[in-house]
Each structure stands twice: as structure tokens, then as C-alpha cells.
Amino acid sequence: METKEYLLAIEGELKRQVARLDEPRTKPFHDMLAYHMGWTGEGAGPAATGKRIRPLMLILTVAACDETNAANWLRATPAAAAVELVHNFSLVHDDIQDNSEKRRGRITTWKIVGAPMAINVGDALFVMSNQAIMDLSEHYPAEIVVQAATVLHNTCLDLTRGQFLDMSYEERSDLGVEDYWPMVAGKTAALLSACCHIGSILGCVDEGTQDAYRSFGHALGLAFQVQDDILGIWGDEAITGKSAASDLLEGKKSLPVLHGLSQGGKFAERWAKGPIQPDEVEEVANLLASEGAYEATYALSEQMTALALNNLREADPKGEAGEALFELAKKLLKREQ
Amino acid sequence: METKEYLLAIEGELKRQVARLDEPRTKPFHDMLAYHMGWTGEGAGPAATGKRIRPLMLILTVAACDETNAANWLRATPAAAAVELVHNFSLVHDDIQDNSEKRRGRITTWKIVGAPMAINVGDALFVMSNQAIMDLSEHYPAEIVVQAATVLHNTCLDLTRGQFLDMSYEERSDLGVEDYWPMVAGKTAALLSACCHIGSILGCVDEGTQDAYRSFGHALGLAFQVQDDILGIWGDEAITGKSAASDLLEGKKSLPVLHGLSQGGKFAERWAKGPIQPDEVEEVANLLASEGAYEATYALSEQMTALALNNLREADPKGEAGEALFELAKKLLKREQ
Numbered sequence: 001m002e003t004k005e006y007l008l009a010i011e012g013e014l015k016r017q018v019a020r021l022d023e024p025r026t027k028p029f030h031d032m033l034a035y036h037m038g039w040t041g042e043g044a045g046p047a048a049t050g051k052r053i054r055p056l057m058l059i060l061t062v063a064a065c066d067e068t069n070a071a072n073w074l075r076a077t078p079a080a081a082a083v084e085l086v087h088n089f090s091l092v093h094d095d096i097q098d099n100s101e102k103r104r105g106r107i108t109t110w111k112i113v114g115a116p117m118a119i120n121v122g123d124a125l126f127v128m129s130n131q132a133i134m135d136l137s138e139h140y141p142a143e144i145v146v147q148a149a150t151v152l153h154n155t156c157l158d159l160t161r162g163q164f165l166d167m168s169y170e171e172r173s174d175l176g177v178e179d180y181w182p183m184v185a186g187k188t189a190a191l192l193s194a195c196c197h198i199g200s201i202l203g204c205v206d207e208g209t210q211d212a213y214r215s216f217g218h219a220l221g222l223a224f225q226v227q228d229d230i231l232g233i234w235g236d237e238a239i240t241g242k243s244a245a246s247d248l249l250e251g252k253k254s255l256p257v258l259h260g261l262s263q264g265g266k267f268a269e270r271w272a273k274g275p276i277q278p279d280e281v282e283e284v285a286n287l288l289a290s291e292g293a294y295e296a297t298y299a300l301s302e303q304m305t306a307l308a309l310n311n312l313r314e315a316d317p318k319g320e321a322g323e324a325l326f327e328l329a330k331k332l333l334k335r336e337q
Numbered sequence: 338m339e340t341k342e343y344l345l346a347i348e349g350e351l352k353r354q355v356a357r358l359d360e361p362r363t364k365p366f367h368d369m370l371a372y373h374m375g376w377t378g379e380g381a382g383p384a385a386t387g388k389r390i391r392p393l394m395l396i397l398t399v400a401a402c403d404e405t406n407a408a409n410w411l412r413a414t415p416a417a418a419a420v421e422l423v424h425n426f427s428l429v430h431d432d433i434q435d436n437s438e439k440r441r442g443r444i445t446t447w448k449i450v451g452a453p454m455a456i457n458v459g460d461a462l463f464v465m466s467n468q469a470i471m472d473l474s475e476h477y478p479a480e481i482v483v484q485a486a487t488v489l490h491n492t493c494l495d496l497t498r499g500q501f502l503d504m505s506y507e508e509r510s511d512l513g514v515e516d517y518w519p520m521v522a523g524k525t526a527a528l529l530s531a532c533c534h535i536g537s538i539l540g541c542v543d544e545g546t547q548d549a550y551r552s553f554g555h556a557l558g559l560a561f562q563v564q565d566d567i568l569g570i571w572g573d574e575a576i577t578g579k580s581a582a583s584d585l586l587e588g589k590k591s592l593p594v595l596h597g598l599s600q601g602g603k604f605a606e607r608w609a610k611g612p613i614q615p616d617e618v619e620e621v622a623n624l625l626a627s628e629g630a631y632e633a634t635y636a637l638s639e640q641m642t643a644l645a646l647n648n649l650r651e652a653d654p655k656g657e658a659g660e661a662l663f664e665l666a667k668k669l670l671k672r673e674q
Binding site: 020021023025026028029093096098099115116117120122123124126127128130131134137141142144145146149150153156157159160161163164165167168182330 | 357359362363365366403430433434435452453454456457458459461463464465467468471474478479480483486487490491493494496497498500501502504505581
């Protein structure tokens with residue numbers, strides 16, 4: 001299905017939201033946000049904006065809830081903008097926190113404007129997500145707006161929880177596989193879950209169906225993250241854009257690593273000795289696989305994928321948008337792009 | 338009037354909001370927020386929490402809107418918590434941005450947990466302010482909640498505008514007195530204005546009265562900021578807790594400095610030569626006063642104070658809470674504490 005119409009509407013709404021700062025005195029501030037959003041500056045364009053997967057999932061969910069009303073999704077675009085603004089706020093702050101110099105192939109915002117100003121850029125994007133979700137009140141009853149906003153805010157607290165765990169895990173050596181899920185639940189699954197949940201609220205379906213959509217987004221997020229972990233160690237550079245095994249070099253406590261550590265074998269022994277060096281990355285990746293980490297992680301990824309698709313079938317999305325939702329989920333999980 | 342009952346309710350609601358993170362996995366994260374809020378850690382107590390002026394103004398406004406219903410204000414405590422959480426989120430990020438080592442006499446949060454984690458602490462406080470304002474829906478119709486939340490979110494964007502201007506002014510040498518107001522409008526006046534505006538919305542008064550309360554908070558914030566600028570150069574250390582003239586040492590482009598620069602006299606000449614040194618601070622402060630900056634700034638502070646009190650009289654706050662509101666405004670403007 002053609003999702004171009006949706007993506008155009010999403011991009012238009014995002015620009016309308018960010019334009020709140022496009023006034024004479026705050027124009028340079030607006031330009032910082034526009035750069036991060038991928039609209040202006042060096043390397044601006046589709047590769048710089050990202051795929052807008054989160055707002056697209058929200059809009060497709062709304063559309064798939066009621067195929068009889070073809071323009072039903074149009075009034076939900078402020079919510080789509082809200083989830084994408086939350087995502088981008090978290091990226092801006094994340095890049096400062098991780099000291100990252102590149103994002104989507106471009107220099108990160110904080111490397112250009114400095115960390116103090118970039119903290120404020122992230123804050124402004126976050127504020128705009130709140131303003132965007134309130135803009136729903138132009139077309140929805142206030143009760144629905146409060147419901148959607150509450151889901152969004154609870155999700156944002158999950159994001160800070162995930163971020164806290166992620167940062168605190170860096171210094172811990174006592175972690176097991178069971179510590180993985182609460183961390184990725186906040187990092188990836190929470191926002192995808194919120195997209196589907198909010199979409200179903202705005203699609204005005206019953207609570208059972210809302211639950212199915214919410215669970216679909218959550219499982220999809222977990223499956224996506226587990227796959228990302230596999231690709232980060234044994235993966236295909238052409239697909240991910242980052243070199244395989246780069247997670248090993250960074251010492252990231254991803255699921256395969258946590259599995260390897262729990263085995264207490266040669267991998268755990270090597271890990272305890274200090275940072276993995278570039279010339280041993282392939283060897284260590286093979287060692288980790290030989291201790292069962294690839295197999296175990298792959299099985300979990302398959303399990304989460306099946307769960308996600310089951311949940312989506314239960315939600316029973318309608319029409320072309322429903323088909324597009326299945327396609328998008330499968331594309332995400334197979335990483336065909 | 339005794340405001341102790343209000344302050345106890347505010348503190349209780351703040352703790353209830355922040356307790357969202359008080360779970361086994363995120364306990365250390367919760368503790369970081371509790372430290373910043375002044376509840377735990379070295380120096381915890383009333384001096385560390387600050388005076389909770391913003392939530393108190395909100396609650397007093399609600400109570401002063403309807404003296405016939407003595408417990409009217411109780412259901413508004415989540416909104417009071419929301420404005421204080423916004424204030425504290427901005428302090429945590431501000432301290433990182435300004436590289437400040439002390440806040441209310443204690444080591445700043447980022448100096449203890451590091452800047453990356455402190456960014457996340459600020460983000461979590463901000464999220465909780467959004468959750469708190471939504472909690473109003475337990476006792477108010479959804480339309481009122483959306484109205485209050487919209488005011489809060491618009492105010493937060495003003496805060497990021499003010500922060501942007503403040504940071505960008507540091508590097509600019511072309512500023513005039515007219516550049517001062519948009520900056521302080523975001524920095525101080527926006528949130529005080531929001532406290533009174535939201536209080537009047539929750540107090541269910543007509544739009545004209547809401548406007549008067551909103552204008553009162555705005556003028557009060559401006560008057561307070563102008564006074565703070567005076568105290569920062571010629572002020573009384575015993576009152577402000579910071580040494581007089583410290584703003585000159587920091588090179589802060591406060592209102593008196595902007596006035597001095599606009600005169601193009603000896604002060605402007607000295608300023609252009611580089612940072613003011615400790616041994617010349619008194620001399621430069623006297624020079625600035627001799628060029629009319631003290632007089633002009635003091636006149637503006639009197640003007641804003643009169644405007645604030647006029648607006649409050651127009652709002653016509655009722656009963657004991659109304660008297661307390663006048664008292665609080667006068668206390669703030671005379672800095673008797």
C-alpha cells in the first residue's frame with residue numbers, strides 16, 4: 001500500500017508544530033530544531049529525517065480501526081507528530097549523554113550548537129510533543145485527549161526509566177538476562193506500544209481491541225530490539241548501517257552478551273578482562289555464538305515476532321491501512337530496508 | 338495568614354508524584370530526584386526545598402476565587418505539583434547549562450550524578466509535571482484539564498525561549514534594553530503567570546478575572562526579576578544570599594548593565610574591555626549608578642510592582658486566601674525574607 005499520503009501529512013504537521021519557534025527573536029533556535037528534524041542544513045532530506053515509523057504506525061492504526069471513514073486518520077496527525085517529537089527529543093538528549101558525534105549520517109545537534117544549547121533543543125521538542133497532543137482537542141472530545149495524553153506521558157516516564165537503566169548498566173557487572181527486558185521495555189517498546197495504543201484510542205475501538213494494539217506495539221518493539229542486538233554483533237552492515245560487532249567494541253550489555261555472561265564460560269572470562277579490541281572482534285563474536293548466545297537470542301526474536309503478529313491479528317486491523325500495518329511490521333522485523 | 342496547611346498538602350502531592358519512580362529497579366533514580374527536591378541527602382530540609390512559591394501562588398489563587406467552598410483548593414494540588422515540577426526540571430537543566438556547582442546552598446545534582454544522568458533527572462521531573470496536570474482529571478471535567486494543560490505547555494515553550502535568549506545573549510554585544518523583556522518574560526514571568534492563570538481556571542472564574550490573575554503573575558514575575566537584577570549589582574547579601582555585584586563579575590547582561598551599555602559612557606567603555614575583576618567591582622557598580630542605571634531600573638521595578646498590585650486588585654481575590662496572595666506578592670517584591 002502507498003503510505004506517501006500519510007507521510008506527507010505527518011511531515012506537514014511536524015513542521016507546523018516546530019514553527020511555533022519560527023519568530024524573529026527565536027529563529028536561530030528554530031533552525032537548530034529544524035536541523036535535527038532533518039529539514040535543513042548539511043545532509044538534509046529523507047535520509048536525515050529517518051523513516052517516521054512511529055507516527056506512521058499511529059496513523060495506520062487509526063485508519064485501520066475504521067475503514068468506513070476514509071479521512072478518519074487526518075484529524076489524528078497532531079498525535080502522530082507528538083510521538084515523533086518525543087522520539088526526536090530523546091535522540092537529542094541521548095546523543096549528548098552518549099557523546100555521539102553522528103546520527104543518521106550527520107553531525108549531531110550538540111556537536112554543532114554545544115551541549116547546553118542542545119539540552120534546550122531537546123526540551124523544546126519535548127514541550128512541542130505536549131502541545132501537539134493537546135491540539136487533538138480541535139477535533140476530539142476532551143475526554144479522548146486526556147486519555148491519549150495520559151498514555152503519552154506514562155510512556156515518557158518509561159523512556160526515562162529505560163534511559164536510567166541503560167546508563168546504570170554500563171557500570172554494573174552483576175547483570176543477568178532478566179535485567180534486559182525492563183531496560184528495552186523503556187528504550188524501544190514503550191514508544192511503539194504508545195503509538196498503537198494512542199492510535200486505537202483515536203480510532204475509537206473498544207478496550208479489548210486497544211489492548212491488542214498496545215500489546216502488538218510492545219512485542220514489535222521488543223522483537224525489533226532483540227534483532228538489533230543480533231545485528232550489532234553478527235549482523236549485516238549493509239542492512240544496519242553500522243559495522244557488525246560494533247556492539248562488542250562498545251562493550252554494550254546487549255541480550256547476546258548478557259546470555260554469554262550468564263554461561264560463565266570462555267566468553268565471560270574474556271569479557272571480564274576488559275574492552276574487546278578491534279582485531280579480536282570476529283573471534284569473540286564466534287566464541288559468543290559457540291556458547292549458544294546466537295541461537296538463544298534468535299529464538300527469542302522469533303518468539304517476540306510471532307507474539308507481535310498474533311497480537312496484530314487479534315486487533316484485526318481493517319482495509320488497506322490494516323494490510324499496510326502488517327507489511328510495516330514484517331518489514332521492520334526483517335529489516336528489508 | 339497561615340499557609341502551612343497549603344504547603345503541607347503541596348509537599349505531600351509532590352512526593353506522591355515523584356514516587357512513581359520509587360520501585361526496586363529505579364530506586365537509585367528516584368533518589369536522585371528526591372535529592373534535588375530537597376527531601377534527602379546532605380543539607381535536606383526547608384532550606385533545600387526552596388519556598389514552593391509557585392505552587393503556593395496557584396493554590397492561593399484557587400482558594401481566593403471562591404471563599405464559599407473552603408476545601409476548593411484541595412483538588413487542585415496536582416496542578417500545584419505540576420508547576421513546581423516544571424520549575425525544578427528547569428533548575429536541574431539550568432545548572433548543567435550554566436556549569437553551576439551550588440543550588441540553594443547544596444551541591445547541584447549534576448555535580449553528584451554527572452551531566453548525562455542529570456539530563457535524565459530533569460527529563461523525568463518534566464514528565465512528572467505532565468502526569469501531575471493530567472491527574473486533575475480525577476476531580477475536574479476533561480475540558481478544564483485540557484485548558485490547564487495547554488496553559489502549562491505554552492508556558493514551558495516560553496521557558497525554552499527565555500533559556501535560548503539568555504544563552505545566546507552571552508555572546509552578543511549588540512543588545513539594548515528592549516532585548517531584556519522577551520528574555521525575562523520567559524525566564525521568570527511566564528511560570529508565575531501560569532500559576533495564577535491555571536489557579537484561576539481551576540477556581541472557575543470568568544475569563545476577565547482569569548486575565549487579571551494572569552497579568553498579575555506576569556507583572557509580578559517581571560518586577561521580581563528587575564529587583565533581582567538590582568540586588569545582583571548593588572544589593573544586600575543578607576537578603577539575596579549571593580554577594581552584591583556578583584552579576585558584574587559574571588558578566589551577566591542584566592537590566593542595569595543593558596541600560597549602562599545603551600548610555601555609551603564610561604561604563605560601556607569599561608565593559609567593552611573585558612571581564613570585570615573583583616577588585617574593581619565596587620567602583621564599576623558606582624560608575625554604573627552614576628550613569629543613571631540604578632535610578633532607571635529602580636523606577637521600572639516600582640512601575641512593574643504597581644502594575645502587579647493593580648492587576649491583583651482587579652482580580653479581586655476573596656477571603657483569607659486573597660489576603661495571603663497580597664501578602665505573598667508584597668513579601669516577594671520587598672524580599673523581606
